[in-house]
Amino acid sequence: MKINWFPGHMKKALVEINKQLSKVDVVIYVLDSRAPLSSINPSLNNLIKNKNILYVFNKIDLADENRIAEIAPRFKGEGYDYITLNSTMSGAGLKIKQKISSLSKAKIEKYKAKGVNITIRAMVVGVPNSGKSTLVNNLCGKAKAVTGNKAGVTKSNLWLNIGGNIELCDTPGTLYPNLADQTTAKRLAFVGSIKDEVVDETELGLELLKTLLSSHKESLFARYGEVSTLEDIALKRGFKLSGGVPDIDRAAAALIDDFRKGRIGRITLD
Numbered sequence: 213m214k215i216n217w218f219p220g221h222m223k224k225a226l227v228e229i230n231k232q233l234s235k236v237d238v239v240i241y242v243l244d245s246r247a248p249l250s251s252i253n254p255s256l257n258n259l260i261k262n263k264n265i266l267y268v269f270n271k272i273d274l275a276d277e278n279r280i281a282e283i284a285p286r287f288k289g290e291g292y293d294y295i296t297l298n299s300t301m302s303g304a305g306l307k308i309k310q311k312i313s314s315l316s317k318a319k320i321e322k323y324k325a326k327g328v329n330i331t332i333r334a335m336v337v338g339v340p341n342s343g344k345s346t347l348v349n350n351l352c353g354k355a356k357a358v359t360g361n362k363a364g365v366t367k368s369n370l371w372l373n374i375g376g377n378i379e380l381c382d383t384p385g386t387l388y389p390n391l392a393d394q395t396t397a398k399r400l401a402f403v404g405s406i407k408d409e410v411v412d413e414t415e416l417g418l419e420l421l422k423t424l425l426s427s428h429k430e431s432l433f434a435r436y437g438e439v440s441t442l443e444d445i446a447l448k449r450g451f452k453l454s455g456g457v458p459d460i461d462r463a464a465a466a467l468i469d470d471f472r473k474g475r476i477g478r479i480t481l482d
Contacts, residue, residue: 215410238333244343250396251339255387264292265291340385340405385405413468
């Protein structure tokens with residue numbers, strides 16, 4: 213199965229992000245904690261390399277916190293920091309604002325010495341369905357960005373005043389033009405960062421099953437019992453077509469849904 217998805221609006225989004233960056237003090241880089249390293253977009257990295265960056269390991273409630281604790285410290289240094297959170301939880305926005313202020317401390321103090329309370333500008337970036345818009349809504353304290361549990365919901369840039377002398381630019385989720393690393397592409401598809409309509413769901417379910425059998429067999433078996441094929445899952449769940457034939461399409465859909473909603477366990481695939 214070959215996966216690649218880079219619709220026209222993503223190309224336009226990268227161009228617009230580049231235009232807006234001159235106004236930006238801090239980039240909030242949202243990563244899906246179920247696949248944080250796969251959430252890193254080389255196209256974005258090239259654009260934001262000279263900016264202060266806050267890496268947000270989002271959806272931590274669905275991820276392996278021990279694995280994230282190993283990965284996250286790599287994202288802390290001069291001019292960049294990280295935070296782990298569930299953007300749907302109350303108080304997540306306050307933690308983000310504190311980190312933005314910390315990364316902008318030098319600029320804030322410089323202008324404060326002149327008697328000026330400067331407005332700090334931040335931009336939210338990340339792959340589709342990483343929870344960016346939910347995070348923006350939390351920062352605003354009300355729903356100002358459109359959200360959805362699927363890729364490609366936010367279509368344009370949006371500047372918002374979130375209080376605390378901070379303005380925020382929400383951007384559409386972006387991928388890279390060529391997903392040459394198909395392991396990365398599969399992980400992004402597993403977590404819903406690639407639009408479901410552009411992949412074969414049954415093939416994706418089969419690839420997810422292979423991945424879980426290789427790296428998270430205990431969690432998989434705890435959910436379904438001992439299985440090794442989609443047919444096994446179909447029979448365990450009672451998914452049958454006429455004549456008792458296992459419904460592997462339904463089994464694949466159930467497996468993907470169970471993984472995305474954390475029913476198989478808190479899993480991080482890097």
